[in-house]
Amino acid sequence: MTHNHISTMNELQLSSIYPLIDTHTHFDAPVFDNDRDVQVYNAYDQGVRHLVLVGYLYKHFERMYDTERSIKHFPQSSTTETDGQSEPHINVHVALGLHPFYIEKHTDNHLRDMANKLAEQRPLAIGEIGLDTFTAAMKAPNVVAKQERFFKAQLDMAVAHQLPVMLHIRKAHAEVLAILKAHEYDAHKLGGIAHSFSGGVQEAKAFVKLGFKLGITGQVTNPNAKKLRLAIQAAVKEYGIECLVIETDCPDMTPIMCQTKEDDLSVLGQDSDYKYDDAPIHDRNVPANLPWVLLSLSELLGVPPAVLAEQLWHNSCAALQTSWTYPE
Numbered sequence: 001m002t003h004n005h006i007s008t009m010n011e012l013q014l015s016s017i018y019p020l021i022d023t024h025t026h027f028d029a030p031v032f033d034n035d036r037d038v039q040v041y042n043a044y045d046q047g048v049r050h051l052v053l054v055g056y057l058y059k060h061f062e063r064m065y066d067t068e069r070s071i072k073h074f075p076q077s078s079t080t081e082t083d084g085q086s087e088p089h090i091n092v093h094v095a096l097g098l099h100p101f102y103i104e105k106h107t108d109n110h111l112r113d114m115a116n117k118l119a120e121q122r123p124l125a126i127g128e129i130g131l132d133t134f135t136a137a138m139k140a141p142n143v144v145a146k147q148e149r150f151f152k153a154q155l156d157m158a159v160a161h162q163l164p165v166m167l168h169i170r171k172a173h174a175e176v177l178a179i180l181k182a183h184e185y186d187a188h189k190l191g192g193i194a195h196s197f198s199g200g201v202q203e204a205k206a207f208v209k210l211g212f213k214l215g216i217t218g219q220v221t222n223p224n225a226k227k228l229r230l231a232i233q234a235a236v237k238e239y240g241i242e243c244l245v246i247e248t249d250c251p252d253m254t255p256i257m258c259q260t261k262e263d264d265l266s267v268l269g270q271d272s273d274y275k276y277d278d279a280p281i282h283d284r285n286v287p288a289n290l291p292w293v294l295l296s297l298s299e300l301l302g303v304p305p306a307v308l309a310e311q312l313w314h315n316s317c318a319a320l321q322t323s324w325t326y327p328e
Contacts, residue, residue, distance in 0.1 A: 018309035022051040024247035028067035043287035056099035058110040095125040127166025164191030187211030204231040218255035254285035255292040
């Protein structure tokens with residue numbers, strides 16, 4: 001298949017290609033069904049070597065595994081390998097979790113079935129899980145109570161199976177920190193990521209102190225995201241670049257240089273089934289955009305991209321409790 005670039009930004013030639021791990025995606029979403037193979041080629045050509053499919057609704061767990069299997073079974077580079085080397089490919093992994101934003105859709109049967117699935121088919125991690133009080137409806141006491149119960153139950157699963165967790169937190173950093181401090185889940189031993197981190201300086205330091213890596217998305221490419229950028233700088237000043245990982249959170253969180261209109265639509269926030277058919281294809285974020293997160297972070301921290309990319313790889317492995325070899 002010919003290499004087909006989807007956005008203008010993807011046609012730009014980066015000065016160098018660095019091996020990268022996309023620690024958080026929703027690449028199984030239907031919005032990718034028509035060109036997922038092309039997007040895999042694009043991502044590989046931009047250095048992405050691993051990506052994680054992250055769960056949010058029980059009914060989509062099997063779709064995630066189907067996507068993982070399908071990507072493993074088609075040629076995954078637009079380039080031709082020589083010298084007898086095998087064709088390169090992107091490694092795809094699954095994390096299972098019941099997302100707090102969709103708490104009203106989750107049932108106790110989903111918790112039970114998720115526990116059974118973990119025993120039958122071990123995922124890479126549990127996520128995304130946590131607390132979300134972003135809207136007035138999500139702040140209702142009964143809704144918060146259910147979120148907390150499901151969060152704790154999934155932390156219990158992580159401990160039982162010795163798996164890292166991926167945290168989703170919006171407007172609830174203090175509450176999540178309190179639960180984590182009281183729970184036996186230990187991120188220093190099990191790993192873990194504060195996905196799409198959006199807190200301030202003190203919250204950033206608090207999560208890193210507990211052993212979590214801060215997941216940095218395309219939000220960092222926006223110079224107006226001053227709170228986030230300051231929090232990242234403060235965490236790195238105290239703990240070093242070892243406290244960070246990067247992610248696309250595709251199809252959300254499109255880097256600012258890859259957007260073609262002012263309002264970057266939220267796919268996950270709009271609809272739990274990713275019904276995005278009427279929106280222009282360029283509004284999606286894609287795994288191939290991950291280098292822009294790297295480059296923006298490199299500029300923000302004053303760390304050379306090559307140095308940062310290699311450290312981010314090792315950070316991702318530590319957060320996900322893996323030992324993936326850094327490609328030379």
